[in-house]
Amino acid sequence: MQVHKNIFLFDGVGYDSNIYLIDGEVLVDTGTGAFFSETKDEIMKLGFGPRKIKLIVNTHCHFDHTGADKKFRDWTKAKIAIHKKDKAWLESGRNTLAESFNEQARSITVDQVLERGSKIKTKNFTFEVIHTPGHTPGSICLYEKNHGILISGDTIFSDGIGRTDYPGGSKRDLLFSIKKLTRLKVKTLLPGHGMPKIGGASLLIKQIYAIQ
Numbered sequence: 001m002q003v004h005k006n007i008f009l010f011d012g013v014g015y016d017s018n019i020y021l022i023d024g025e026v027l028v029d030t031g032t033g034a035f036f037s038e039t040k041d042e043i044m045k046l047g048f049g050p051r052k053i054k055l056i057v058n059t060h061c062h063f064d065h066t067g068a069d070k071k072f073r074d075w076t077k078a079k080i081a082i083h084k085k086d087k088a089w090l091e092s093g094r095n096t097l098a099e100s101f102n103e104q105a106r107s108i109t110v111d112q113v114l115e116r117g118s119k120i121k122t123k124n125f126t127f128e129v130i131h132t133p134g135h136t137p138g139s140i141c142l143y144e145k146n147h148g149i150l151i152s153g154d155t156i157f158s159d160g161i162g163r164t165d166y167p168g169g170s171k172r173d174l175l176f177s178i179k180k181l182t183r184l185k186v187k188t189l190l191p192g193h194g195m196p197k198i199g200g201a202s203l204l205i206k207q208i209y210a211i212q
């Protein structure tokens with residue numbers, strides 16, 4: 001499903017996270033891997049190929065967002081990126097909650113370490129990394145200022161906020177992170193699970209923050 005010109009959403013089935021493809025160049029999150037071949041087919045059907053995909057960005061280390069990283073890397077040869085504070089857990093598989101999905105933790109090598117202010121550029125977009133700890137210590141959101149797009153991982157959804165009862169979680173940090181998001185001009189909110197909010201997302205973010 002196209003959620004913005006040049007951005008496609010492959011919506012997560014069951015526990016799987018949403019997967020976004022930006023300009024056919026950058027994948028944001030990969031799901032558990034249970035639906036890898038279906039997602040791959042959909043990407044091909046849209047006319048995109050593995051060669052153009054150069055980077056896989058993980059919004060955080062959890063297995064439902066990163067379980068298919070290795071499969072996608074094998075297919076595309078893309079590099080894998082994550083915030084520095086979630087890097088060690090993704091690499092070791094520790095605290096990625098793989099067991100909750102009846103899977104074995106997978107270890108994976110991170111190629112690119114992200115931090116606050118890192119830029120992710122594609123043909124039509126420049127996303128900036130916003131460090132939004134709370135759900136995990138290295139959770140990030142990706143913000144595209146010119147187009148007003150926020151890819152929010154498990155920090156905020158169209159109908160609520162992320163859980164903070166997992167390892168490294170902090171409600172206080174999460175609320176501080178969401179407060180940062182209320183200051184951004186957002187038209188389109190692209191969350192890690194559930195439906196996107198297309199149009200007027202700034203107001204929604206403020207409303208969600210206000211009821212916490």
Ligand SMILES: [Zn+2]
Pocket residue numbers: 060062135154
């Ligand atoms: Zn998560």
